[in-house]
Amino acid sequence: MNRREAYEARQRKRALILATISTLLVVAILVIFVPMAPGWEQVRKSFFSGDVFVQSFPKMAKAFLLNIAIFAWSAPLVAIVGLLIALARSVRSPALFPLRIFGAAYVDIFRGLPVVLVIYLIGFGIPGLGLPRPYNSPYIWGTVALVLTYSAYVAEILRSGIESVHASQRAAGLSLGMSERSVMRDIVLPQAIRRVVPANMNMLIAMQKDVALLSFIGPVEILRQAGIFKSLFANFTPYVVAAAIFLVVTIPATRYADYLMNRQRDARS
């Protein structure tokens, strides 16, 4: 080890010790001072009741399966609709200009509305037109609302990916005699989609959480189940349970998205 390496090793060690001390200090302050707040006893009883946690957990975990199911059938639909809208916005032929207008209007409308509103309007509105069962199910129309909203975001992400592929590649493909369609399918899209994977991962995580909004129109998923327990126990612990269950799923997913993003950055530099 030369002098410089020894110096760097010392510096790293010093940084590690400092980081440990400051972290422990912050944790200690939280653990010692928060319980000293005058309302802590009340807050602990309402938000962190062990009894309520144990009683509500099994049903909450079961309700979360519904979130996962809704997410599982929505995500592929979002990918498909998002891609179609992105392609619609990227067409170049003048004859297909109405398609571009449609794509732009779609994105403007569904990106501009709160998800809850879309869920209410579609979830109660369309079945209200008189659809027979089972086609008026809140599961169907809630999913439609979710897919419409999120595919607008995903379409924009994909479009940014498509535009990030340099025009010279398209020109090169066309000059080799490839069709416009084949250039898009074989040259542009494979690169575009790969580039926006991390951004789309974030979208998936956001949608996974927003599945809970379907509870507004009837389905008893985890947020609603927490609300039922809250009102039965007059206690907010079920919400903490729900938060914990969500984190178990979303933290690994966000870490994975970060990992993908870092890997991409490293590959580029």
Next chain:
Amino acid sequence: MSSFQLKAFGFGTVLAAIAALSTPTYAMDACATGKTITEGKLTIATGNPAYYPWVHDDTPQSGKGFEAAVGYAVADKMGFAKDDVVWVRTSFDEAIQPGAKNFDFNMQQYSITEERERVVDFSDPYYAAPAAILVRQKTVDAGLKPEMAALKALKWGVAQATTALPVVTQTIQPESDPLFYDDTANAVAAMQADQIDAAIFDLPTALYLSAVVLDDGVVLGQFPAAQSDNPDQFGMLMAEGNPIKECVDAALAELKTDGSLTEIEAEWLQAATNVPLVK
């Protein structure tokens, strides 16, 4: 004619005498003194919005509607003049969250339950609500009778967790999972969209919805109080350990003894005698 005048005269005198007597009595009634959040005022919370028939036109200050009337009657017994009653609005969650409350008591059809008693205090009950079934006319036309076997096959909706949930999940035990809604308006929307066949509400709410909100709504039947283990009783919600509880309970006890509570109920909650019992 003369007898009428005499009566009117007599009544007026009595009123004047009561007024003369009761003003000093109020001042001496020390029960609530120093126990309200604003000295000399009684702050009552209601829902946002407050629904008919509990509060008419979302204006509790008018004293119209069952809960508004009970609120003023209790205030009167506690020694507060009408002008000293202040109304505020809270959601359900605001009422049960820890920390200081911005009301002396909160009336929005809070069912008294053991679990809730651990976090907040309730007054003695001011109303016992039977659970009732709301359906649409076309379901009745299709031959639905208020009989338990037929009820199991329906698709159920629930909007009031404490009133309706035990009835649906324990008493009826339907074949498919019930759907849940934030408030009565959403449950009615789902009924209009034909996503649910039937929903359970407390009887006064069900009667109101069938008469005013849902065009083809019918109250199919009600559950006799004896049939549920735990009849749904409404209490005024207060912060835990609120010293005003004894004053509120005393006032309610007085209203029950002198029959005024029954009168208020008769005046503001529709008579429900023609709603059949579920067999």
